[in-house]
Amino acid sequence: MATRYWAVSLPVAQGSSASALWSRLQESISKNAFDTPLYRFNIPNLRVGTLDSLLALSDDLLKSNNFIEGVSHKIRRQIEDLERVSGVVSSSLTVDGVPVDSYLTRFVWDEAKYPTMSPLREIVDGIHVQIAKIEDDLKVRVAEYSNVRSQLNAINRKQAGSLAIRDLSNLVKPQDIVTSEHLTTLLAIVPKYSQKDWLSSYEGLTSYVVPRSSKKLHEDNEYALFTVTLFNRDADNFRIKARERNFQIRDFEYNTETQETRKQELDKLTQDQETFRSSLLQWCYTSYGEVFSSWMHFCAVRVFTESILRYGLPPSFLSVVLSPSVKSEKKVRSILEGFCDNSNRYYI
Numbered sequence: 001m002a003t004r005y006w007a008v009s010l011p012v013a014q015g016s017s018a019s020a021l022w023s024r025l026q027e028s029i030s031k032n033a034f035d036t037p038l039y040r041f042n043i044p045n046l047r048v049g050t051l052d053s054l055l056a057l058s059d060d061l062l063k064s065n066n067f068i069e070g071v072s073h074k075i076r077r078q079i080e081d082l083e084r085v086s087g088v089v090s091s092s093l094t095v096d097g098v099p100v101d102s103y104l105t106r107f108v109w110d111e112a113k114y115p116t117m118s119p120l121r122e123i124v125d126g127i128h129v130q131i132a133k134i135e136d137d138l139k140v141r142v143a144e145y146s147n148v149r150s151q152l153n154a155i156n157r158k159q160a161g162s163l164a165i166r167d168l169s170n171l172v173k174p175q176d177i178v179t180s181e182h183l184t185t186l187l188a189i190v191p192k193y194s195q196k197d198w199l200s201s202y203e204g205l206t207s208y209v210v211p212r213s214s215k216k217l218h219e220d221n222e223y224a225l226f227t228v229t230l231f232n233r234d235a236d237n238f239r240i241k242a243r244e245r246n247f248q249i250r251d252f253e254y255n256t257e258t259q260e261t262r263k264q265e266l267d268k269l270t271q272d273q274e275t276f277r278s279s280l281l282q283w284c285y286t287s288y289g290e291v292f293s294s295w296m297h298f299c300a301v302r303v304f305t306e307s308i309l310r311y312g313l314p315p316s317f318l319s320v321v322l323s324p325s326v327k328s329e330k331k332v333r334s335i336l337e338g339f340c341d342n343s344n345r346y347y348i
Contacts (some may be wrong), residue, residue: 003101005323006332007041007299009307010339012316021318021339028335033328039105041319043300044116046123048313054305057121061302064128068295071135075288078142082281095289105321107296114297123301127294134287141283145276152269163189163223168252169259171218171225177254178229183210186235187217188226189248195224198247202226205241208234 010025012018022040029038048054076093083090095103109116114123158167168187178185190198195216203209213229230238239249300319307317324332 003323005104005321007303008320008322008336009303009310010318010320010336011307011311012318018316018318022320025318025320025335025339028338029322029332032335033324033331036322036324036328036332037105039321041107041300041303041321042109043304043319044109044111045315046116046301046304047119048308048315049119049121053119053121054309057124058305058309061124061305064124065298065302068127068131068291068298071131071138072288072291072295074135075138075284075291078138079281079284079288082277082284086277086281088281091285093285093288093292095293100289100292103292104296107300107321109300110293110297120301120305124298127298130294131291134291138284138287141276141280145273145280148269148272148276152266152273155266155269163218163220163225164248168225168250169254169262172252172254174254174256176215176217176227178213179254182231183229184232184235185213185227185229186238187250187252188214188228188242189250190224190226191246192219192222192224194246197245198224198226201245202228202242202247205245206230206234206238209238 010021012021026038029036079093080090082088092099094100098106114126155167158165159170160166172187176185188198188202199214202214203211208231210229214226216224216226218225228238242249303319304315307319308315311317322332
């Protein structure tokens with residue numbers, strides 16, 4: 001189960017400092033909710049802009065956050081599905097090789113990717129565009145993999161169903177079929193518990209059946225597959241008589257070239273499925289790290305923006321990350337409320 005985190009912003013009182021507030025918060029948490037991990041969430045001094053721009057940005061932040069979080073969950077679920085299908089041992093997700101939990105609790109702003117002097121709207125829009133592109137790429141890659149998988153599943157279903165409907169090509173060998181100017185071999189689907197009836201009656205269904213020509217090729221839970229050789233001119237009449245006895249004659253024509261083509265198609269689809277699955281899984285690992293990193297920078301912008309709107313200028317607040325257990329949530333909320341009144345507390 002994924003660990004739940006809170007990103008919290010607390011106002012620094014006039015005459016105090018973020019460091020002093022941090023020490024007091026550490027002490028209070030350790031005394032009253034010792035099982036709650038607590039970390040600094042280091043947000044740099046970002047470009048504030050105008051009050052109107054902050055208000056407009058604030059209106060869009062929740063919607064954008066839901067979108068980014070949704071994409072991260074999509075990729076994570078895809079990873080879990082692929083790992084399960086592949087039999088791969090689930091591995092911890094990372095950002096550039098760093099486990100996501102460590103990346104979050106030791107967050108460092110990426111100045112090269114998101115210059116702090118850029119307008120906040122520009123940073124947020126850039127993150128949104130990047131995540132939207134990743135989501136589109138995910139859809140294309142998943143569609144490619146699903147298409148190959150569907151084709152392969154369709155072939156496997158034909159080969160794994162009842163003898164009454166399944167593909168018989170992999171059950172019949174060239175030596176099982178007699179084809180000449182006058183003779184032909186038919187394939188009969190016989191109910192499993194009617195095999196004795198078939199063997200005792202097939203030679204007498206019509207006048208031109210080759211004696212002792214029937215051979216059982218396969219049997220499943222419901223039916224048995226038999227061959228029977230007879231004269232070409234009698235084939236249609238034999239089908240009618242067999243149907244009257246509840247024996248099904250399957251249309252089948254053995255063609256070496258067709259069989260080889262089907263085998264090559266199956267082998268190619270099997271190989272393509274493994275290639276697409278491996279490629280998609282590796283892409284998901286990498287993309288999840290990119291999305292998670294962008295999401296953390298977005299959260300930093302969100303905390304910064306809301307803190308300015310709540311606490312005013314100049315920026316004077318302490319941002320932290322906590323991971324309270326379910327049983328400790330009420331206690332931790334009470335501790336946080338003790339450091340500010342309800343109107344001056346912000347957490348996501």
